[in-house]
Amino acid sequence: MNLREALIQSGWKALDSRTHPRAYVDAAGTRYGTLEKAEVRVVLSIGFELTEEHGEPIVYLSDDNTSVIVRALIVDECHRQQGLAKATLQELCRWADETGTSMYLEAVPIEDKPVLSEDLSRLYSAYGFEYDVGNRMVMVRRQSA
Numbered sequence: 502m503n504l505r506e507a508l509i510q511s512g513w514k515a516l517d518s519r520t521h522p523r524a525y526v527d528a529a530g531t532r533y534g535t536l537e538k539a540e541v542r543v544v545l546s547i548g549f550e551l552t553e554e555h556g557e558p559i560v561y562l563s564d565d566n567t568s569v570i571v572r573a574l575i576v577d578e579c580h581r582q583q584g585l586a587k588a589t590l591q592e593l594c595r596w597a598d599e600t601g602t603s604m605y606l607e608a609v610p611i612e613d614k615p616v617l618s619e620d621l622s623r624l625y626s627a628y629g630f631e632y633d634v635g636n637r638m639v640m641v642r643r644q645s646a
Contacts, residue, residue, distance in 0.1 A: 502600055503566040503567075503602070504547065504569050504596055504602045504604075505545055505569075507599065507600050508536055508538075508545075509536070511592070512538055513536040513537065514537050515535075515536060516535040516536070516537055518532040518535070519532065521535070523535065525573050525575065528611075539580075539585075540577040540579075540585060541574070541575065541580075541585050542573070542575045543571065543573070543574050543575075543589065544571070544573040544574075544575075545571060546569060546570040547566050547569050548562065548563045548566050549561065549562060549568060549569070549570045550568045550570070550603075550605055551605035551639045552605075552636070552639055553637065556637075556638075558638055558639055567600075567602050568602065568603045568604075568605065569597075569602055569604050572606075574590070575611070576589075586624065590624070590628045594628050594629060597642065601644045602644055603641060603642065603643045603644045604641070604642045605639060605640070605641050606625065606630065606640055607638055608624075608638075608640050609621065622640070625640050625642075626640075628642065629642045630642045
């Protein structure tokens with residue numbers, strides 16, 4: 502079972518990227534399959550890794566499904582500052598540990614969300630994400646199972 506499947510089994514709903522109005526759409530207009538639970542949406546790319554080369558994030562295809570890019574973690578605006586992002590990160594980390602999954606992300610705000618990169622970096626660090634040596638953009642939480 503991969504991380505996405507584990508989340509769906511634990512109550513997260515899969516939103517179809519082509520048809521669901523709450524599916525995540527990035528600034529370039531790319532639509533992503535999205536998982537939703539209550540007021541939180543998470544976008545995962547299973548089987549991919551993220552690194553930095555020459556100051557730019559680079560996506561690599563992984564050899565298996567034990568790597569995932571967390572592309573977005575979105576808390577609905579009217580429910581922010583209630584600990585939902587922290588609770589979601591805790592759940593993601595628990596399931597990542599159970600499924601032996603490494604998670605990659607960029608600690609940057611998505612589009613126009615009112616949060617600082619430094620605050621995101623501190624938040625993700627509290628859940629075991631670290632910058633690799635020489636990497637200033639991509640954080641990783643390596644599999645522990």
